[in-house]
Amino acid sequence: MYTFGFISLNPKIENNYFTEVAKRSPHYDIECYRFSPTNINPVTHLVTGEKFYPDHQEWRSHEFPIPDILYDRCFYADHALAKNALAIMKWLKNRRDLLFIGHGLPNKWNLYQTLANSNLSPYVVKTIPVKDAIQTLSFLENEKKIILKPVSGSGGMGIACLEKENETISVIVEKQQQILRSSFPSITIAQKWIEKIRTKKEYLAQPFLQLVDQAKRPFDIRILLQKDGNGQWVERGRGIRTGQTNGVLSNLSAGADTEPFHNWLNSIDPKKIDFLKKEIEELTTQLPKIIEQTYPPLFEIGIDIGVAQDLSLWILDVNSKPGRKVVLETVPLAQESLYTAPLEYGRMLALQHEQGRKSYEKTFSNRNQ
Known part of the structure; x- marks a missing residue:
């Protein structure tokens, strides 16, 4: 046992x-x-x-x-x-x-560099490390609206949106399912705010992408992949996460709602559905391979894919310790496989390890006869 x-x-x-x-x-x-x-x-x-x-x-x-x-x-x-x-x-x-059964992933900056240098680079959002306030405000000047996110973290914690309109810089954050908006009275105050959050955590900056639905709610596709009892990647389910109107986050911890993937897909122009499905399939097939070529083996991955209004796809996040709520709520038939998968894959690894040890011991014994 x-x-x-x-x-x-x-x-x-x-x-x-x-x-x-x-x-x-x-x-x-x-x-x-x-x-x-x-x-x-x-x-x-x-x-x-x-x-x-x-x-x-x-x-x-x-x-x-x-x-x-x-x-x-x-x-x-x-x-x-x-x-x-x-x-x-x-x-x-x-x-x-x-x-x-899984070794985890590095921080978001290392993972970004891996994906940006792969054949999935067209799906990767431009990202820079936040070095100081001046560099960040220069990036904001060029992009007009940017997202700041911690290098390490999950659940949307610490994410902020900065926007520059004329001479005004505003910031939007979501805390405890509330959207908080404020403006900086001067560039100097904005600089001090950026330097203050930098002293607590390392941050990355990205251009803000309009990844919203028709009601201007941020949304993304969460896809859960796991390895089965043969060590092969399989998709357990996918669903839509939708945040608050005019908000920034579609994370469940920020109060997002879930919806079955096929409900959303039925709202798309029928002529574009096949192409969209093939693109998503390419992402979910290639991404685990690319990651495991660079990092130790994984057991599961949660992939968050943003969809722009022109239906272009963007890899927003890859999580090696994903939650299961989206799949459980939108694909109820996946429940049993979610509960048995860790046992099936873990047992396979243990059997392989045991067979490898016995093979080594037999070889070692033969050499010493």
Whole structure:
């Protein structure tokens, strides 16, 4: 029997997902555990966490060795606990005796450079690192309207929109599902604001693209890809995320609504549907290949694709720890595969690892006879 561990800074946050996966684990001859990386004893390497008991359908406190198969669902913020956890995760991922079903992606700037130098470059939004306020305002002067987003982060946190009209610079941010607008009384104040946010995080700047629907609501296509039990990429589902009218974000954490992909597709000119579908298919086929040519293997990817009014497509974000809400709400039939996929892929990796170890031991033994 294999052991499978969900790793999260707060395992209770994704309680429903972890539980639904764990309910199906006996079918794969797997025991499930969940824990935070900071709860690993540095001396004994034993973990204080929770074990799932299928007979009782519940998690109970337990101490256990580090599981054979690990699923990293950690989301890191700027605080001491997260930084400590990140260091521990790097240590775990460097251990050759442990199997991770996915290794994560680098920050947005590194990922941008990878995609911008690939055959998907026509779908990549022009991006520059924010070095200082003067450079940022010069970029704004040329583009008239830009987006500032943190190099690291998810859920739309920290994103701001700057716009220059005549001599006025305004800023739009969305917080707690509210659209907040304000104007800077002078260039000097705008510079101070940019320098202030730069001291907290590294930022990127992009031209603002009109990726809105007819009601002027920002929207995008979220596509979830995962590897199956044979290690092949498969699409679990796709859906539309729509934000607030005249807003900036289409993230669910910012209050976006979801809609089935086919509903939106039916609103498109029928003559353009086939071409659009082929373009999306090309993106979802090529993107995982390009990423895994540069970075360690992944298990799942959430791809956010923006659609301009001329139906041109733009890769807005690629997330190696995607949520499942869009797919669960818009493609209900995908639910079972979402809960079994980590177990199927993890078991495949464990079997491969075991076969490779046995083959090595046999070869080593023959050499010493």
